Amino acid sequence: IADDKARHGPGPVIHLGDLVDRGPDSRGVIDFLLAGIAAGQDWVVLKGNHDRMFGRFLRNPTEQEPGLRADLGWLHPKLGGPDTLQSYGVANAADRPVAKVHADARLAVPQAHLEFLAACPTxxxxxxxxxxxxxxxxxxxxxxxxxxxxxxxxxxxxxxxxxxxxxxxxxxxxxxxxxxxxxxxxxxxxxxxxxxxxxxxxxxxxxxxxxxxxxxxxxxx
Missing domain, CATH: 3.60.21.10 (Metallo-dependent phosphatases)
Incomplete structure (x- = not known):
């Protein structure tokens, strides 16, 4: 993207969501986006289903995500929630009581990250x-x-x-x-x-x- 801007000039960048759950450093992704926006980058960041699941879990870990199968929750390993929490220093999220994981996550995840995800348009x-x-x-x-x-x-x-x-x-x-x-x-x-x-x-x-x-x-x- 930077190379293309150097060749053709600037333009807005629209990120299509799923910032979390899809790699080893979800926290780093959000930090990167926040830093870029603060520095004046012309970025629009859309909300994906995984971003919504993350925010929903932090608000209420027992509330089921609409669109997700009833037998699945965000902490299921196939959905990536434990990997996201690991990036914030919350370990073994899939293997511990949900209430304890939620309490640890509330302490570990910066409020600025939750506010950013909640404000992302769809x-x-x-x-x-x-x-x-x-x-x-x-x-x-x-x-x-x-x-x-x-x-x-x-x-x-x-x-x-x-x-x-x-x-x-x-x-x-x-x-x-x-x-x-x-x-x-x-x-x-x-x-x-x-x-x-x-x-x-x-x-x-x-x-x-x-x-x-x-x-x-x-x-x-």
Missing amino acids: LRLAGDCAFVHAGIRPGIALQDQSETDLVWIREPFLSEATSHGPLIVHGHTAIEAATHYGNRLNLDSGAAYGGPLSAVVIEGREAALLTPEGRRRLPGR
């Missing part, structure tokens, strides 16, 4: 695009979309081939490589599972993937 309109974490519910106006859909939805959004109006730029559903489908652009190339982290430049409805060699246009389907 939808941002810019140019010909609507940026969200997961997608939208087809047939529902953007202003009427539920937060749960914006951070959790897969179907029927992924199967919808008709125009949504703006190009929907999203992540959440991992695929092999960033792909432009014509009505939506999925940037989740599986970084949480060992794949690359994808960043694109968008001009109108056209997108170019940022690579070490420069911009590579993503053809629309």
